Amino acid sequence: MELLKKRILADGEIRPGNILKVDSFLNQRMDIALFNEMGKEFKKRFADEGVTVILTVEASGIGVACIAAQYFDCPVVFAKKYTAKNLDSEVYSAKVHSYTKDIDYTIRVTKKYIKPEDKVLIIDDFLATGEATNGMIDIVKQAGATLAGVGIVIEKGFQNGGKELREQGVHLESLAIVKSMSDDSIEFA
Secondary structure, three states, rough: OOHOOOOOOOOHEEOOOOEEEEEHHHHOOHHHHHHHHHHHHHHHOOOOOOOOOOEOEEEEEEEHHHHHHHOOOOOEEEEEEOOOOOOOEEEEEEEEOOOOOEEEEEEEHHHOOOOOOOOEEEEEEEEEOOHHHHHHHHHHHHHHEEEEEEEHHHHHOOOOOHHHHHOOOEEEEEEEEEEOOOOEOOOOO
């Protein structure tokens, strides 16, 4: 998606540890016009999958997932990273490791929100090693639902997450794939 690539080049910041900082338009400050275009693109790429639910993980995937859901005419479910008093006791859960924060956590989805008859599209902001995505895929499997595919805003193609998902036969669509990063440049696949 050329519009996204141009925005990454214009506003993205490369940080030590292969961190691509895009919080000025994707994570903390959200460019809704750009999100709208990304939502349209996800709909185009997954139009034939019969998506009934979009699944993401809190917090950065929620905005993109909500905008995309308008085009699929379906609800968004987000996996919670932390337990809370208002979280049902009947949950699907998976352990994941955050590449960016370098911590392990358990993601949880209330069981009644994903049903066996659902066709679930996972949408997230980043794909690096695939930990969060694999955790969400595990939740889809626990629910007995069908994985319609995985939509990623930015994939770090130089890390193994995308490669491993594709090798497993997952329908993976990334709007921008970063082939390599150095201190002052980004190359797209």
